[in-house]
Amino acid sequence: MNYIEHIGKYFTMLGQVFKRPQKMRIFKEALFRELDDLGNKSLGISAFIAFFVGGVVAIQTALNVDNPMIPKYLIGFATKRSIILEFAPTFVSVILAGKVGSFITSSIGTMRVTEQIDALEVMGINSLNHLVLPKILATVFFYPFIISISMFLGILGGYVAGMLTGLFSTVDYIDGIQLEFNPYFVKYALIKTMVFAFVIATIPSYHGYYVKGGALEVGRASTQAVVWTSVVIIVLNYFLTQILLS
Amino acid sequence: MIEVKNIHKSFGDAHILKGISAVFEKGKTSLIIGQSGSGKTVFIKTLLGLFQPEEGDICYDGINYRSMSTDQRRDLRKQIGMVFQGSALFDSATVAENVMFPLKMFTEQPLSEMLDRVNSVLKRVDLVNANDKYPAELSGGMQKRVAIARAIVMNPKYLFCDEPNSGLDPRTAILIDNLIQEITDEYNITTVINTHDMNSVMEIGEKIVFLRNGLKEWDGTNNEIFITENKAVTDFVYSSELFKKVRKAYLLEREGKI
Numbered sequence: 001m002n003y004i005e006h007i008g009k010y011f012t013m014l015g016q017v018f019k020r021p022q023k024m025r026i027f028k029e030a031l032f033r034e035l036d037d038l039g040n041k042s043l044g045i046s047a048f049i050a051f052f053v054g055g056v057v058a059i060q061t062a063l064n065v066d067n068p069m070i071p072k073y074l075i076g077f078a079t080k081r082s083i084i085l086e087f088a089p090t091f092v093s094v095i096l097a098g099k100v101g102s103f104i105t106s107s108i109g110t111m112r113v114t115e116q117i118d119a120l121e122v123m124g125i126n127s128l129n130h131l132v133l134p135k136i137l138a139t140v141f142f143y144p145f146i147i148s149i150s151m152f153l154g155i156l157g158g159y160v161a162g163m164l165t166g167l168f169s170t171v172d173y174i175d176g177i178q179l180e181f182n183p184y185f186v187k188y189a190l191i192k193t194m195v196f197a198f199v200i201a202t203i204p205s206y207h208g209y210y211v212k213g214g215a216l217e218v219g220r221a222s223t224q225a226v227v228w229t230s231v232v233i234i235v236l237n238y239f240l241t242q243i244l245l246s
Numbered sequence: 247m248i249e250v251k252n253i254h255k256s257f258g259d260a261h262i263l264k265g266i267s268a269v270f271e272k273g274k275t276s277l278i279i280g281q282s283g284s285g286k287t288v289f290i291k292t293l294l295g296l297f298q299p300e301e302g303d304i305c306y307d308g309i310n311y312r313s314m315s316t317d318q319r320r321d322l323r324k325q326i327g328m329v330f331q332g333s334a335l336f337d338s339a340t341v342a343e344n345v346m347f348p349l350k351m352f353t354e355q356p357l358s359e360m361l362d363r364v365n366s367v368l369k370r371v372d373l374v375n376a377n378d379k380y381p382a383e384l385s386g387g388m389q390k391r392v393a394i395a396r397a398i399v400m401n402p403k404y405l406f407c408d409e410p411n412s413g414l415d416p417r418t419a420i421l422i423d424n425l426i427q428e429i430t431d432e433y434n435i436t437t438v439i440n441t442h443d444m445n446s447v448m449e450i451g452e453k454i455v456f457l458r459n460g461l462k463e464w465d466g467t468n469n470e471i472f473i474t475e476n477k478a479v480t481d482f483v484y485s486s487e488l489f490k491k492v493r494k495a496y497l498l499e500r501e502g503k504i
Contacts, residue, residue, distance in 0.1 A: 023351050115334040122294050122406075123348055124323025 016128040030134040039142030050150035054157025062167035075168045076176020083154035089189040093196035097229040101204040105225040108208030109218035136201040143197035144190045188244045203229045253302035262288045264460040273434045275450045280457035286440045327397030329407040333389040335381040342377035345395045367395040387418040405437040472496045
């Protein structure tokens with residue numbers, strides 16, 4: 001199957017996904033389960049990565065700012081900008097593409113090869129709507145929350161790195177992060193996050209839903225899903241940045 | 247009653263079903279038999295609407311599936327119970343949740359009523375004290391019982407089973423066959439079973455359809471299968487020495503020679 005066919009099939013799938021749920025009670029149960037599986041359980045790894053990446057960004061910036069003419073508060077300023085604009089939304093989303101994407105593909109793929117999806121269809125249930133829509137809503141509405149926490153922890157990581165290494169003072173760092181705060185950058189980051197979240201939920205769902213074969217094919221589909229999700233995130237990141245910031 | 251007329255189904259260049267016609271009567275257990283690759287699973291999945299045939303008609307109690315509206319098809323699906331080859335139980339749900347799922351999806355019953363119904367069907371399939379277990383904690387035979395319980399919880403008019411006793415020991419396989427037969431009689435439903443288990447053919451084959459290379463080669467009852475002269479059927483059914491001897495003895499007895 002060529003790329004055009006895959007893209008067509010992906011959008012046809014979305015057409016089935018965005019339908020009114022057949023039973024609201026079941027849908028709400030599924031949504032809360034997905035919020036826990038895809039959102040809550042991703043919080044720990046996102047926080048951990050954001051904190052350390054923040055520290056690394058601050059240290060690297062400090063090491064590159066060795067000219068005495070450049071004020072030290074720019075380390076905090078640069079760290080804040082890098083984390084809000086890029087590291088939190090994009091870096092964490094790529095990490096989530098790996099963690100959540102493989103989970104989504106393998107869980108839906110296993111349902112496919114063990115005929116659980118056929119069982120839903122035989123019952124007269126729109127399986128795509130039943131399985132994928134709660135995942136989309138859970139990621140699109142929960143990931144901005146994860147990324148906001150990641151932004152805070154990334155900046156905090158830079159602060160802690162300054163304290164531990166002594167490369168810059170915490171006073172300068174705090175001055176830097178308070179300098180020229182632009183709320184639009186946070187908005188830009190959260191818009192990006194929501195788009196990435198949609199991609200993280202739908203591309204792995206597509207790969208899992210249409211898998212054929214057995215365990216080996218489910219494994220291959222998971223790998224493919226993570227690769228394609230990451231590629232699409234990186235490409236969309238470029239276009240979104242151009243559209244929203246230029 | 248389900249009436250199938252001249253069904254054709256292909257996947258790419260592979261023509262799997264080449265014009266099959268059959269009638270599956272209400273209150274009877276009908277078996278579809280045939281070698282692996284003969285088109286049994288594609289046939290049953292086409293009957294269920296999981297595959298769309300390129301040609302031919304499927305009528306459920308006289309109503310053509312093709313002419314049904316989306317709502318009619320959805321209503322029909324609620325009247326269908328299906329037992330999949332691998333049971334197809336939802337891994338993340340307990341036994342009770344699996345059986346309750348169709349009730350939660352399609353009825354407005356209060357939880358207590360749904361639980362009563364779940365307990366009643368689980369009792370019917372002789373599965374008690376397993377409500378809180380997950381499918382992975384059950385044996386193959388128990389999983390099949392849960393799948394049957396889930397299939398009958400909505401009081402279906404049609405029951406489909408895809409190799410319901412594959413992977414089971416002979417004793418459990420016979421118990422599952424008998425259970426399906428009893429449920430068919432009790433609920434007066436149209437049951438279609440896809441199998442290549444000869445014990446099932448002898449035990450519960452009120453009507454047998456033999457498929458070969460995507461075509462209906464023969465149909466009849468489990469008594470007629472003993473006396474048929476169709477070579478493809480006899481080669482398939484009496485492929486083991488034991489069954490060859492059984493058939494020989496039956497024919498000799500029938501002719502009064504023993």
